[in-house]
Amino acid sequence: SIPLGGYVLSGGTLNSELRIYKLIDGQRVEIFKAIPITLTDKATPTYTVGTVGLESLVSVRSQPIGSDRMVMSYRVQNTNDPWTVLPLNKGVADANGGMQFWLSTLQSGIGPNNYEMRYVAMSSHGNVLNSGEGTMQVLSNGVSFTQTARHIGGGGQAFVDAEGYLNITEQALASRQATLSVQAQTGSQSTIIPLLIGTPAMLGDKVTPGWYKFKLAELGLTAGRSYTYVLEAHDADGISVTSLVQGSFTAGNPNSYTAPQVLQKHQRVVLKNLPLNTTHGLIRFTAKTPNAVPQTAQLQLTGPGELTWSALQLSAASAQNYDISYEAYDDQERLVSSGQQTMLLGDKAAQSNAVASNTPGGQKMLPALGLMNPDLTNHSVNKYNAFGEVKEQIDSLDRSTLFSYNTLGKLVKKDAPLTDIVSATGKSTQARPTTSYSYDLQGRLIAVTDANGASTTQQWTAQSASGDSHVAAEYHADGGIKYSRYDVFGNLTQSINENWDGVEANKKYYATTYEYDKNHQVTKVVRPARNNTTYTKLGYDSYVYDSVGNRISHTSLINDTESTTDTTSYDALGRVITTVSGAERTVTTKYEDGVLVKGLNGQMVIGQRVTTTNGNASNNKLVDEKDLFGRVTAHIDLGLHSYQYNYNLAGWLTQQTSSTGQNITYQYYNDGHIKKISDLALMTYSMYEYDSEGNRTKESYATWFDKNVYQQATIKYDELNRIKTITDPQYSLSFEYDAVGNKRHLVSTVTGKPESGQDYWYRYDTMNRFIVTMGTLNGTRGADGTTIIAGAAGGAGVHLLYDKMGQRVQADIVRDGHSEKYAYTTDGFLETSRLTNAGKYVATPVTGSPGGLTPSEADFWTAATRSNDLMGRVGTYKEYIAGGGTVANTHDYYYDKDSKVIDDVLKTPGPNSTLITVTTHYDMLKDGTLNYTQATQSSSNRNIPDTQLYTYYGYEWGESAKQSTITSQPYNSQAPGWKAGTSNFKYDVNGYVAKAIDAGLDGVIDTADDRSLVYTSNGQGLILSRYEIAPSAAPKLQTYYYVNGTRVGETGPDGTGTVDYAQALAISAGDTLPVQIAEIKFPWRRKPIPIYEKPAATPGFSYQHASLRPVNFDQSYQPITPTYPGFTSNGYTVSAGETLESIARSVWGDSSLWYLIAEANGMMSASTPLTKGQTLVIPNKVTNVHNNSGTLKVYD
Structure with missing residues (x-):
């Protein structure tokens, strides 16, 4: 019933149409042809109804789960017409999860006829899930289909649509742009055919990845002529993401396009x-x-x-x-x-x-x-599941990584490529290291289980009104629990470390708290309370920001009454322009944009000049000139030496020269990997080769003047790109790994010295910290019951223990059977080192023999203590004689506001109740470079005159201050004529140390008693060898070996053994009181001047010195000693492009310890953005805990 009220007819007719719609999935769909109706102006209206044509709806059902869109192409059958592309309407899933799509022939304008058709069903990512082709017959009363499946994959499909566009489909989903080149197959090639560039096609209202359209009419092709087309797809950075595809066609014939074929x-x-x-x-x-x-x-x-x-x-x-x-x-x-x-x-x-x-x-x-x-070149292939998720990744060496997902699309399992896995028994098996992930019903990650089976689980806070939730507790595989608390905005307000015993009253000793401003920026980090009574206040770091969020001020509390503040200023572009340290050392950076600088081929171009100035009166400026691409083309260092840099057209450095005579050239492979570095001034050469994954497979170092190469290493990698073997004419080195990449076994040999070989095994806890380093198997390799132990007496093995925070708390050294225990402040700074006498520890011996020996708590005595201020700086350091009851010596350190030592007071008890005091004052230049030291030795016995020692430092100025001379001038009123001591350092044209000379007893350089060290370095500054010449001694050669710029070993008579705490104390003889060994008599003095020396260790403290190994290829272990960890934190200036992870790798050799730097600087994540010129605090903590394929030993 259709009311017509309101229409007034006066002697005429009313022509109208009736259209009938149906609501389908929320869309209004016309299901009949329009019905024309004619009304006449009569008392009793009459009407005429036109022809009613039933219009059919086409429903396409049971498409694959995950189908998000469906596209059909059709054209009249048996014609060469172009194809019409028609996106279908999406319906709802059926009972089995299959997706439905539909079309209206009425709305689509598909009239009655016979058609050939093709269709594809795709995921939301554009991944083709189903494809078919066949015929479509449209009648006035319905539609019928025939269809067969089409092949999915290969080079894709190609056709011309009704608008004249060439469509090429099923290309790489990761691509964001494609280039199409067209070339005539025969005849002259001289006619230019422009390159076409396309982006993923818009089909309906959706961008379709992997589907490209090109307007061929723009190319002016000759009708009837045959052409070849080639398509290359690129990612957002312009990098090719797939093999090229090629097809052919005849211009003007839409039916002539061949399907694209992959060019191998x-x-x-x-x-x-x-x-x-x-x-x-x-x-x-x-x-x-x-x-x-x-x-x-x-x-x-x-x-x-x-x-x-x-x-x-x-x-x-x-x-x-x-x-x-x-x-x-x-x-x-x-x-x-x-x-x-x-x-x-x-x-x-x-x-x-x-x-x-x-x-x-x-x-x-x-x-x-x-x-x-x-x-x-390096390339990988991704395979996708029906939902567009990567299910397999195949690298360029055909090694596959498998991925599994849950119904929420969350990754639940990652299977790494098949590789060798070595267990703690020494058994090697081939398997895929598997990492598993678990989620709660909200899709939040609640557990990660690594390939060794160790799990870390997370407990989340309840979701807020906005749906946010955060990790409230993290449960580690070793039993440690880390708790986190948040405010209503989701800001972390309290972090409680893993050592907390769960007692509420003790929480303050383990909790770090955070405060924020209204922009949710950290304004204060309050450290855990110290569990002693030295300080009444809690240590903290506070921060101030400018209006755009740059951190402009940082204050650290030193003690109850002192603090230090450093500031940073930025320009309008967010670049650091001034830093002022706590000790008011200022560094300014000036940016000059739009200046003329040297560009490619020496041409002057518009660029930028950056000048960095420190507080020194001279030698205080660094100048960089950069082109528009940010490449440094010219540089002036602190010593006013000038440098020039040349680049090739790809932007790769090809040559650097300097006013010092430097001349280094660089050659590259086509993928950008460095091929050869030639130092044409010093005639040293570095040569490299790589596999298709970018792993460096050959590394050679040679010099022109020496027929022998320093290194010619061939490196092989396992399936996870970890170094497996290194073979060199001088040595060989092999590694085996556990399932997560920890180094399990190391074997080294030196050519011609089989007795110098090393065969070490390593064991780890559930947190992947090494607990046995340089150890051995206690039984047959791979047998049940066999495990890795530190080894027998006299060996190099060490057994270690950690607390729940990962702090090293005990080291058992099998060399002489002594143990060392360490205690820390609540905020992680080393405080106490305790030792046992030798023979208290014996590792578990070979299976079947009597058990091992472990020291008791009563066996430990205090060997050294550190008194740390609230910034972690050591104020007082004490060493004790054997047994721990008597102080052997005390250092009191006094610092400036930059944590640089300005005074060191050493007090040593002498015989007859005397006290010997040595006070050393450090004088520095404005930038903090050491200028000279003044050491004064005095005795409580006033009959002994004071001795003063001035040490002056001269420098060669380059990128930094490099010591060139050290001159020590002693003075004692009773010892006239005391000669000065002199050392000289010489540097090569690249600024690397070339020679160090100790003038010997006569204090004169270039005389017979000189001791010289001659260094050979390559163009990268890696020391290849050190040659020592000393009077009355045979020359000694120390050789160093590298892979990827990282030292992997060294050989030579000097030895390379590590020194533990007990050895360090024994070397300094800190365990005994000094005794008089001689005296100096002067004719004008009634009493001689006594000479004291600390003798070798007493029988109660008879620690063995490590035999200085002529070979060392183990880079895993750094013992805690009187100097490690350092006594103060260090400052670090951020360079462009650096991250917390890269900095941790640079300073500690372990990127996974980034969080220690973050905690020290009030940062929350590894992805915290850093600004070039920004200063960071590098805390002085024990950071030697891991030994895996990604860690390295850092050398100064």
Whole structure:
């Protein structure tokens, strides 16, 4: 019933239409053709109803779970018409989870006819889940289909749509852009066909990844002519993400497009740094073979000043040399550049060359011809499940990583590639290391189980009104629990460390609290209360920010009455321009934008000059000049030495020279890996090779003047890209790993010295901290009951224990059987070191023998104590004689506000109740560089005159101050003529130490009693060897070995054994009182001056010194000693691009310890952004806990 009230007819008719709709899945769909109705103006209206045509709805059901969109293409059957692309409407899932789609032939304008059709169903990520083709018959009373499945994958599909666009589908989902090059198959190649660039197509209202459309009408192709098309897909950074695909077609025939086929081998030649007005070009190439026919191909514009040749005409079957020349033109067909070069092209050929080139007007250009072949580059392939999630990742060496997900799409399991896993029994098995993840019903991560089976679980806070929740407690595999508390905004307000015993009254000793401003920026971090009565206040760090969130002030509490504040200023672009330290040492940075600097090929371009100035009166400026790409092209150091840097067209450094005579050149492989570093001034060479995963497989160091190479290492990797073996003519080294990458077994041999080999085993706790280092198996490898122990007496093994915070609390040393215990302040600074006498510890021996021996608590006595202020600086350090009852010596340290020592007072009890005091004052330059020291030795016995020792330091100024001379001038009123001591340091043209000379007893350089150390370094500053020459002694050579720039071992007569606490005390003889060993008599003095010395350890303290091993390839263990950890924190200035993880790796060799730096600087995550020039605190804590494939030993 349709009311018509309101319509007034006066002698005429009313023509109208009736349309009927149905609501389907919330959308109004017209289901009948419009019904025309004609009304007449009569007392009794009459009407005429037009033809009613029933219109059919088409429902496509049971598409794969995860289908998000469906696209159908159709055209009239038996024609060459282009295809019409039609996105279908999405319905709801059926009872089995399959997705439904539908279309209305009425709304789509599909009239009655016979059609051929194709369709694809895709996930929301564009992953094709289903594909088919067949026929569609549209009648007035319904629609019928026939269909067959289509192959999914390969090179994809290609067709031309009704708008004239070439559609290429099923390309890489990670791609964000694709380039299409078209080339005639026969005839002249001289006609330029522009390169087409496309982005993922918009189908309906959705962007469809992997589907590209190109308007071929823009190319001006000749109808009836055959062409080849090639498509290459790129990610957002312009990096190719898939193999190229190629097909063919005949212009003007939409039905002629062949499906794209994957090109297994692709090569291309790229010319860069051409004039910016370049639009196209030609390349001519002739094989260097008899009767070779010259050929011509197009160069297509692929970027500003960049032309590319696909090189598809070349056979991939073999590689051969070609003579190549090119011509580049602008849009007016004017020649703008040309050049020629001989290149190796073809299968697996890869090189990068500069081309001899000429441009009009004599302007010199250096375009780069480079061949790119995916066989020689790092690439990986991702496979996806029905939901678009990566289910398998295959690397360039065909090693696969598997991923599994739950119904929420959360990763629940990761299976790493199949590799060798060595257990604590020494048994090796092949398996996939598996990491598992568990979630609660809200999808929050609640547990992670590593490949060794150790689990860390998380408890979450209740969700807030906004749906946020946070980790309230983290339960570690070793039983430790870390608690966190939050405010209503989700800011962390309290963190309670793992050592808390659960007693509420004790929480203050383990809790760190945080305060915030209204912008949720950390304004104060309050440290745990110390469990002693030294300080009444809690240590803290407070922070102030400017209006845009830059941290401009940092204050640390030193003690109950003192604090120190450092400040940072920024410019409007957020760049650091001034830092003022707590001791008012100022560093300023000036940025000059838009100045002329040297660019490529020495041409002057617009760039930036950055000048950094410290507080010194001279030698106080560093100057960098940068081009528009941020590359440093010129530099002036503190010593006014100038440096020049040259780059190739890819932006890679190719040469650096300096006014000191430095001349270093760099060569690269086509993927950017360094190939060779040649120091042309010092004639040293570094050469490298890589596998397709980018792992360095060969590393060689040599010098021109020595026929022997310093190193020629071949490196092999396991399936997880961990170093497996290193083979060098001088040594060999192999590693085995457990399931999570901890080093399990190390074997080293030295050529010609089988007795110097090392065979070490390592054991770890559930937190992957090493608990046995340099150990051995106590039984047959792989047998039940066998385990890893520290080893027998005289060995190098150490057994270690940790508390729940990961702090080292005990070390058992099998060398002489003594043990060491360590205690810390509540905020993690070393406080007490206790030792046992030798022979108190024996590792569990070989299976079947009597058990081992472990020291009791009563066996330990205090060997050393540190008194730490609230910043963790050691104020007083004491060492004790054996038994711990008597102080052997005391150091009192006094610092400035930058934590630099300004006075050190050493007090040592002497015989006859005397007290010997040595007070050393440190004088520094304005930037904190040591200027001189003044040491005064006095005795409580006033009959002994004071002795003064002045030590002066001279410097060679480069990037920093490098000691060039050390001169010590002693003075004692009763010892006239006491000669000065002198040491000199000489540096090479690169600024690396080349020679150190001790003047000997006569205090004069270049005399017979000199002791000299001569160093050979490569262009990167790695010390390759140290040669020692001393009077009345045979020369000694120490050699060092590296992989990836990291030292992996050394050999030489000097030995490389590590020194533990007991040895350090024994070496300094801190365990005994000094005794008089001689006396100096002077004719004018009635009494002689006694000379004291601390003798060797007493029988009660007879620790063995480590035999100085002539070979050391173990880089795992750093003992706690009187000097480790350091007595103060260090400052660190952030460089561009650094992160907390990279800094932790740089300073400690372990990126996983980033959180210690974060905690010391009021930061919450590893991803906290850092600004170049920003200063950080590096805490002085024990950081030697891990020994895995990613850790390294840091050398100064």
